[in-house]
Amino acid sequence: MSEASxxxxxxxLYRAFWRWHFYAGLLVLPVLMLMALTGGLYLFNDEIDAxxxxxxxxxxxxxxxxxxxxWVAIAEKELGGKxxxxxxxxxxxxxxxLVVESSGVKRNAFIDPHDARLVGSTGADGLxxxxxxxxxxxxxxxxxxxLVEIVAGWAIVMVATGIFLWWPRGQAGGVVTVxxxxxxxxxxxxxxxxTGIFASGLILFLATTGMPWSAVWGEQVRDITTKAGLGRxxxxxxxxxxxxxxxxxxxxxxxxxVPWALQETHVHAGHMMAPPNLGRxxxxxxxxxxxxxxxxxxxxxxxxxxxxxxxxxxxxGMRTLxxxxxxxxxxxxxxxxxxxxxxxxxxxxxxxHQGQQFGRLNQFLMLAGCVAIWLMGISALVxxxxxxxxxxxxxxxxxxxxxxxxxxxxxxxxLGLIYPLVGASLLVVLGLDILVRRLALxxxxxxxx
Numbered sequence: 001m002s003e004a005s006x007x008x009x010x011x012x013l014y015r016a017f018w019r020w021h022f023y024a025g026l027l028v029l030p031v032l033m034l035m036a037l038t039g040g041l042y043l044f045n046d047e048i049d050a051x052x053x054x055x056x057x058x059x060x061x062x063x064x065x066x067x068x069x070x071w072v073a074i075a076e077k078e079l080g081g082k083x084x085x086x087x088x089x090x091x092x093x094x095x096x097x098l099v100v101e102s103s104g105v106k107r108n109a110f111i112d113p114h115d116a117r118l119v120g121s122t123g124a125d126g127l128x129x130x131x132x133x134x135x136x137x138x139x140x141x142x143x144x145x146x147l148v149e150i151v152a153g154w155a156i157v158m159v160a161t162g163i164f165l166w167w168p169r170g171q172a173g174g175v176v177t178v179x180x181x182x183x184x185x186x187x188x189x190x191x192x193x194x195t196g197i198f199a200s201g202l203i204l205f206l207a208t209t210g211m212p213w214s215a216v217w218g219e220q221v222r223d224i225t226t227k228a229g230l231g232r233x234x235x236x237x238x239x240x241x242x243x244x245x246x247x248x249x250x251x252x253x254x255x256x257x258v259p260w261a262l263q264e265t266h267v268h269a270g271h272m273m274a275p276p277n278l279g280r281x282x283x284x285x286x287x288x289x290x291x292x293x294x295x296x297x298x299x300x301x302x303x304x305x306x307x308x309x310x311x312x313x314x315x316x317g318m319r320t321l322x323x324x325x326x327x328x329x330x331x332x333x334x335x336x337x338x339x340x341x342x343x344x345x346x347x348x349x350x351x352x353h354q355g356q357q358f359g360r361l362n363q364f365l366m367l368a369g370c371v372a373i374w375l376m377g378i379s380a381l382v383x384x385x386x387x388x389x390x391x392x393x394x395x396x397x398x399x400x401x402x403x404x405x406x407x408x409x410x411x412x413x414x415l416g417l418i419y420p421l422v423g424a425s426l427l428v429v430l431g432l433d434i435l436v437r438r439l440a441l442x443x444x445x446x447x448x449x
Contacts, residue, residue, distance in 0.1 A: 012399035014165070016408045019396045021161035023429055025380050026395075028154040031137075031147060033377045038135035039206070040370035043355040043363050045128040052127055056110035056120035061093035066116035068278040075100050075109035078118045083109075083298060088282070090292040095119050136213050146421060149214035152207040153415060153422025159200045159207075160411045166193045185386040192379035199372030206369050209349035216421055221346075230340035259311070259318050259339075259347055276325035281306050284328030290321055298325075305331060313356035315347045398437055 041048070050057075072083045081102030088096060095110040106124035111117065125133075133139035137147050166175070173179040174190040176197075181187055212218040225231030281296060285308045294310040305322040312318060315336055322332030336344065348357065355363035388394040399405070416423025 012401045012404035013407050015397055015399045016404040017161045017164045019398060019433075020408060020412070021158060021165060022396050023433070024154045024158040024161065025377075027425075027429070028151045028158070029377045029380065031151045032155055033374055035135055035137075035148075035151065035210075036370040036373035038131050040367050042128065042131050042135055043366055043370075045131070048128050048131075049126070053108075053110075053122065056122065057089075057095050057097070059093060059095050059112045059119060060114070062114040063092075064113040066113060068282050070116035071096055071098060071111045071113065072278055074116050074118055075111060079107050079109050079121055081105075081107075082300075084300065085298065086278070086296045088292055088294055088296070099124055142215065145213075145215040149211060149217050149419055149421045150425050152210050152214070153419045154425070155203060155207040156415055157412055157422075157426075159196070159204050161408070162193075162196045163200060166197050185383060188379045188382045188386070192376050192383060195372050195375045195379070199369055199376075202365070202369035203373065205349075206353060206366065209346075209353040211419070212346050212350060214421075217419055221342075225340060225342040225346075228340075228342075230342035232343055233334055233338040233340070259309070259320065259336075259343075276306070277328070280328030281308070281323050281325055282328075284323050284330055285321055288321055288330050288333065290319060291317065313351070313359070315344075315351045315357065318347070398433070 068086075071086070075083055075098040079100040079102070081100040083098045084101050084106070085099040086096060087098075096113050098109045098111060100107050100109050108122045108124050108126070110119040110121065112119055130139065137144040168175050174186070174193055176194060178190040178194055179186050180190075212221065222231060276298075278296075278298075285294065285296070290308055291310045291312065294308050297307045297309070299306060306325045307320055307322055309320040310318065317336070319333070319335040321330050322334075323330055336347065339347065351357040352362060353366065355366045384394060412426055416426050
């Protein structure tokens with residue numbers, strides 16, 4: 001093969017990667033930038049909550065003198081509804097937080113555990129909850145959550161094709177340094193490329209560890225890993241509490257109050273001989289040595305066990321108890337060590353993704369990834385604006401030789417197989433690309449004449 005043919009082949013391959021890198025950015029950058037903004041804010045959810053809830057969450061440091069049943073009674077009386085969750089604080093001088101639900105609307109009630117006084121109440125959908133819902137796109141609606149998988153998958157396409165485009169080919173700059181000033185297009189090209197290569201590992205990590213929250217892939221992986229013995233452990237037997245059935249239907253809405261692997265698990269507590277009693281449940285949980293803060297979830301159907309979950313920053317310390325609501329007997333005790341290998345890896349990835357596992361360093365490292373996404377998004381927009389043809393989208397030209405596509409397919413096909421929604425979207429974009437090119441070829445002679 002001649003040197004000219006080799007150069008032409010290399011040029012076609014470059015154009016194929018450039019074209020799909022452009023499409024990836026066009027399709028997902030706006031949503032990816034929204035997710036980076038909200039994700040960057042949510043990294044500091046504890047700090048934000050401490051500021052927004054301080055006037056109600058902080059009380060005089062006095063010993064607990066009221067019964068837990070009194071907390072529930074005053075919360076339900078003042079807010080009108082049913083208590084569904086109780087958060088026991090980690091330290092004295094903090095209010096107990098109860099979530100009260102009425103006609104599908106939830107509110108937080110802050111109760112002083114010393115005298116069962118209602119300190120104040122807020123909407124359950126506070127600032128950090130809204131940020132989290134925006135980040136997962138659940139605020140727009142459940143169908144929009146499907147975009148999480150598609151956006152994360154296309155972000156991986158963007159990183160993979162971007163690394164190929166960045167790869168040094170004899171250029172003097174733009175590899176690890178930025179040339180020129182903001183007035184020149186080369187400055188924005190280099191800023192985009194250099195930021196991308198340094199942040200590529202972070203962005204890949206954020207994209208892959210964000211997949212468990214997706215509406216399709218996340219639920220399928222949870223089910224598959226559980227059936228394979230690599231996910232959540234078997235739910236505790238109800239036989240200890242005198243029951244028979246130990247597996248209840250999955251809840252309609254996943255919650256961050258229990259580990260990801262256990263979010264689709266409910267347990268029957270057997271045939272209760274006495275009405276549920278919060279005081280007995282708390283006593284049983286404390287006797288089992290569950291760390292604070294912990295969240296007690298009250299089942300809304302009779303016969304199901306209560307759960308108490310401790311979710312520390314480090315995943316190794318997470319623990320969930322299942323408790324008979326009438327006796328306070330612990331019928332299940334599941335910690336990180338009981339999870340299967342796949343669930344352990346996913347839980348660890350989620351903890352790092354949320355900036356928790358390694359403290360402040362973890363927070364600011366993930367924040368750097370979010371900032372990098374914004375830098376690349378802005379630089380990509382400026383680059384496109386400076387090179388855009390008048391009246392056209394300005395997509396990079398398609399390669400003249402179709403043999404350039406197998407190299408690109410080696411990246412996108414495996415990704416489409418691993419993430420089915422991403423694969424479907426890749427096929428749609430490929431079909432549109434072929435259609436647009438054929439239309440352009442048909443219109444070209446008419447335009448020329």
